[in-house]
Amino acid sequence: MESKILEGANNAQVDLRVINVEGDLHQHSGLLEAKSEQSLISSQLDLRNAYRVDIGLSELLQPITDASHTRDRTRSPPDSACQAGTRKDVIKWIVSWTSSSVLRSRRQHILWLYGYAGCGKSAIAQEIAEQVHSGGRLLATFFFFRGAGDREEMGRLPNTLAAQMAISLPKTAPLIEAAVKAQPQLVQFEPYSTQVKSDIKGTSRLRTRSCFSLSARLQRLVYEPFKAIAGRSVFTKLSEPYLIIIDGLDECVDKTGVEEFITATLTFFDRNSSLPLRILITSRVEQHIHPHLSTSPGVLLKDLSDHCTRDDIQRFMRTVFEAEMKANLVIQTHIRHNGPWPGEADSEMLVDHIGGSFIFASTLFKYIFRGSGSLDDPTTPFERFPLALNIDPGLDGLYSQTLARSAHLPYFTDIISTLTLIAEPLPISGIAELLEIQASAVAHVLVDLQAIIQVPGTDDAPVNFYHTSLRDFLTTENSSLVV
Numbered sequence: 001m002e003s004k005i006l007e008g009a010n011n012a013q014v015d016l017r018v019i020n021v022e023g024d025l026h027q028h029s030g031l032l033e034a035k036s037e038q039s040l041i042s043s044q045l046d047l048r049n050a051y052r053v054d055i056g057l058s059e060l061l062q063p064i065t066d067a068s069h070t071r072d073r074t075r076s077p078p079d080s081a082c083q084a085g086t087r088k089d090v091i092k093w094i095v096s097w098t099s100s101s102v103l104r105s106r107r108q109h110i111l112w113l114y115g116y117a118g119c120g121k122s123a124i125a126q127e128i129a130e131q132v133h134s135g136g137r138l139l140a141t142f143f144f145f146r147g148a149g150d151r152e153e154m155g156r157l158p159n160t161l162a163a164q165m166a167i168s169l170p171k172t173a174p175l176i177e178a179a180v181k182a183q184p185q186l187v188q189f190e191p192y193s194t195q196v197k198s199d200i201k202g203t204s205r206l207r208t209r210s211c212f213s214l215s216a217r218l219q220r221l222v223y224e225p226f227k228a229i230a231g232r233s234v235f236t237k238l239s240e241p242y243l244i245i246i247d248g249l250d251e252c253v254d255k256t257g258v259e260e261f262i263t264a265t266l267t268f269f270d271r272n273s274s275l276p277l278r279i280l281i282t283s284r285v286e287q288h289i290h291p292h293l294s295t296s297p298g299v300l301l302k303d304l305s306d307h308c309t310r311d312d313i314q315r316f317m318r319t320v321f322e323a324e325m326k327a328n329l330v331i332q333t334h335i336r337h338n339g340p341w342p343g344e345a346d347s348e349m350l351v352d353h354i355g356g357s358f359i360f361a362s363t364l365f366k367y368i369f370r371g372s373g374s375l376d377d378p379t380t381p382f383e384r385f386p387l388a389l390n391i392d393p394g395l396d397g398l399y400s401q402t403l404a405r406s407a408h409l410p411y412f413t414d415i416i417s418t419l420t421l422i423a424e425p426l427p428i429s430g431i432a433e434l435l436e437i438q439a440s441a442v443a444h445v446l447v448d449l450q451a452i453i454q455v456p457g458t459d460d461a462p463v464n465f466y467h468t469s470l471r472d473f474l475t476t477e478n479s480s481l482v483v
Helices: 037-061 087-099 121-134 157-168 170-182 213-230 255-271 292-294 310-327 331-340 343-352 356-370 380-387 395-403 412-421 427-433 440-448 467-475
Strands: 012-020 024-032 110-114 139-145 190-195 204-209 242-247 275-284 297-301
Touching: 024 213, 037 157, 037 170, 087 110, 087 121, 087 275, 087 297, 110 121, 110 255, 110 292, 121 139, 121 242, 121 275, 139 157, 157 170, 157 213, 170 213, 213 255, 255 292, 275 380, 292 297, 310 331, 310 343, 310 356, 331 380, 343 380, 356 380, 356 395, 395 467, 412 440, 412 467, 427 440
Parallel strands: 110 275, 110 297, 139 242, 242 275
Antiparallel strands: 012 024, 190 204
């Protein structure tokens, strides 16, 4: 984040940072010793002018507004965050890498953080984004998510990164704007239909594409503007790098686009090896990703599976259970009359049962404290705790047993198929309208599935899967519920 000196200030030094996050203007001030009232007025005018420029450029770029780390995660998954005290070692290591000079780390500009489903990649990406953002070196973030419309596509990635960069590094804004005005087609998209294997009430899906290649748009909207500013005197070769975070690259359904993104990025860094820019990519190990990232000398590899420790699961469990105990009068009463709950032996058994999967742990904890989510559920957390120990370890077993609770209800298959195959998340009312059934019938199916499906409290907020591995489970040929 670049510092500015207030114009016209007498004997004044101002460390001024301006960040526009999803349309909100935030000002972070350091030491302010301005003695001139005129300088303050001038700075306020500069801020308002900069804000208007940001709004105008944003209208040109049309970025995806819910793709960054600042999105409302309850409406735009993944709703992932690290619990306090967990994943400390790996987070510390990544933050250290992001801040070290590229010249001192063999010019490895890219870190690929990979691991199995549910091991916490998105939670760590979120934590890194927040920490680096607070230090003023976060350039842009993009969280892919399958089934979330444009966020499962590669098309608008350059626009979205450019819009965020124009805010976090304002001197790039006029360069981006000049590129767009010189070639307006860089940000223009044309609709087209694409055939899909299966869909709800149809076999085609409307998508958009640009007449420019993804590589060209990345270069002209993101990489070249940053390079131009980095070449000026405000940077040195040993500058602390800026960071771009790309989370869930495997969530992008455009596999060709993913490969083009990786190739274009590697090529750019090969030609600009001393540029103070780093990119953190998180994903599962997929065939269209692994060969490109695992063999490049410019990519640093980190297997998150090596950092899913038993201690982290224990800390996670302790944090969740302590919070529930403070908020739940029934649990407090039980403990007063029966002693500590759960006992040490039971806690150890649950941690062993969970293994290293944070998503499995999170879902089990939801089940223990919330049950099915139905008001008619007569069981208590104390009764559900031993039942949780009998749920098959791994996500497939958990999904099977949870879905079985509603499998006998009317419209179950139609509702679950809709959630799995729809291009963008729909609210309960939207699902009901699409299937031409009552909203109450949709709610009846979903109410017992809240351990694995995010069901909002209102009919107009979107219904989402907590984790896209559920969509994988529902579409695999080995699933008895395949859609």
